[in-house]
Amino acid sequence: MFISPMLLHTAPGPFSRRDFLYEPKIDGHRLIYSQESNDVHLYTRHNNECTRQYPEIAGARFSHDIDLDGEIACVDPLTGSVDFESVMSRFQASRTDKIRQLSGTLPVTYVIFDILRYKGEDLRNRPLFERKAILSGLALPNAHFGVIPYIEGAGEDLFEQIVARDMEGVVGKRKNSLYETGRRSAAWQKVINWTYADVYITAYRKQGFGWLAAIPSGSSGKLRPAGIIELGVSPLHKQAFRGVAPQLVKGEDKEFVHLEPRLRAKVRMRNWTKSGMLRSPVFTEFIV
Template sequence: MFVSPMLLHKSDEPFDNEECITELKLDGIRLLLSKFNNQIKLYTRHNNEVTSKFPELQQIDIPDGTVLDGELIVSDDEGKPDFESMMERFQSKRSRHAIQYCVFDVIYHKGEKVAHLPLRERKELLESLVDNDEHIAKIQWMYGNGQAYFDLVKQIGLEGIVLKRADSKYQIKKRSHDWLKVINYQYADAVITGLRKGEFGLLLAFEEDGKLKPGGIMEFMTPAAKKEFYGQYHDLIVDEDKKFTFIEPKIKCRVKFRNYTKSGLLRIPSFVEYIS
């Protein structure tokens, strides 16, 4: 049984509020797990059934008539969520990466919708539903302490935190300010070296040891910043192929991104400002 999940808004900064529940934001794949008629089924947030991809989760001991919401992760050698390894496991049956389903909410219990209950009560319900083992675990949480928890996340190098109103209902198929994510962005200075043809995207590079190193493709940019770029890139064109128009590396900008990929590219870079 698929339930369209509740989505989060962004907050630029963490905050302390004892009326909020603070959780770690895990870097994985959002997954809905349901058990009806004694059959476990798994769905992505976009209603793609992926049950067959994760046979380890077929034997999870939860009551019939349950729908859980959580994040599926693969951990690296340091115990941190590894998104690239998670995607490898998701995309290939040959992958042997060990997975863990980290649960943070319950939407149905004993066949009845419990989305109307306050989050604090749904958390209590989860305690009775899920026993931690190698393939499933409940996400740890606390009241308040958002600032201190975010500072710790930054020190360790994790993705971020989530702040949720403790009295919030589970708003199916909605994006709500009752749930806020605070991302631990990294920042870098880069130069724009090309423009993707078709769907918007700018090729980035950054300097390393006196040389320009590929930095990936930036797709997120404000309309005003795009307009400024379009107003000056024509005079800088040096080459093109079927996919890209290449320009001289003279337009510099500051970008924020999630982390470096294993190949050294910026993951999900987005524009911050132009720099001289």
């Protein structure tokens, strides 16, 4: 049974409150695990079934019917760090032989942070600290399952450790919060460990909004594409861009109008991809 997951607000920065508990934010994708009458189904947060993609998770069984909320994570075998691109490789695999191969070379872990139903009881109207207590007592079915650790009150201290380890961020949750199905709630707040970069804006989309970002490549200083900025640009910034861009046009193609690389911007992002692209860039400000 799919349960639409509770969603998070974004906090402006790290915070510490005694009525909150704090967890590391895992860089993977949201997963609802549902076991009913010994039948297991796995769902993304958007109700896309992905049971086939993760046989090491879907093949496991608890001793009772259960619904869990958590994150699918994958560890890069070379660096030992949680790697989002590896998770996407697993999620996007469709052929049975490819899924079987990847489950051996890129195994996933289901990192559980909430329990929604257990032994026939709906737990969503119980406070979080009670759900956590039930979760901590679960016997996990295999080594591909884990329960997220948490601390109480010390959100800023945990965030410092997350930054030092170059992890994704921290989630703060009110201890007595109920599980608000399908809603974004201030009772759960995320603090992202953003990475920042300075880029050149070298083109803009003809249809829809998007600025092509570029960065210097190696010692030559020649610019190479690094992604498209679509988020964080205010109407005032768009107006300023429209005032300058026509003077910088040097050509166009089917999708973009290309500009002389005179405009620079600061962006924040989750991290750099393995291919050297900005992951989920958000415009912050122009660099003068």
